[in-house]
Amino acid sequence: ENCCKNSTNSTNTSNVTLNSQPNTILNINNDLLGNSNDLLLQNIPNPFDNNTIIKFNVPEQYQGKVYLKIYTINGDEKMSYSLDKKDKQITISSSTLSSGIYLYALIVNNDVLSIKQMIVSK
Numbered sequence: 078e079n080c081c082k083n084s085t086n087s088t089n090t091s092n093v094t095l096n097s098q099p100n101t102i103l104n105i106n107n108d109l110l111g112n113s114n115d116l117l118l119q120n121i122p123n124p125f126d127n128n129t130i131i132k133f134n135v136p137e138q139y140q141g142k143v144y145l146k147i148y149t150i151n152g153d154e155k156m157s158y159s160l161d162k163k164d165k166q167i168t169i170s171s172s173t174l175s176s177g178i179y180l181y182a183l184i185v186n187n188d189v190l191s192i193k194q195m196i197v198s199k
Contacts, residue, residue, distance in 0.1 A: 117183040117191035124196035125171060131193075132166040133183050141186035148180045155179065171197045 116136075120129040135143050145167055147156040155174065158167060169181075174197045182192045 117181075117193055119193055120169070120181070120195045124198040126197070126199050127171060129169050129171070129195065130166055131169060131181060131195075133160070134165065135160070135162040135183070135185060135190075137162075139185045139190070144184045146182050146184055147174075148182070150178045150180065152180075171199065175199070 116134055118132040120131045122129060131145065133145065139162075143160040143162055145158045145160055146154055147169070148154050156169075160167065176197050176199045179195050179197065180192055181195060183190045
């Protein structure tokens with residue numbers, strides 16, 4: 078019972094009990110700054126309720142169509158954005174997403190380069 082109440086309160090999401098479990102969704106948000114070699118960065122902010130920014134980098138060696146796709150946690154595609162390799166970020170709106178956990182993937186020529194998780198909390 079306390080778990081669910083605390084998880085919705087942003088002041089309690091960083092307590093030791095919640096973050097002590099390895100490989101949980103709460104531990105994913107550790108590469109916010111990244112570097113130029115990162116293909117796909119964690120969205121900022123995360124969780125989000127309106128808009129979030131996803132930064133990406135597609136090296137020149139990858140030729141072809143570039144997409145950012147958003148999937149439900151069950152793997153159903155919800156959104157697909159065609160990207161220009163020259164761009165370095167995209168803003169995603171939560172207007173067509175319900176609250177929950179989603180996966181987003183950077184894809185070039187049907188090859189998944191990187192996948193991250195994000196949380197929509199409305």
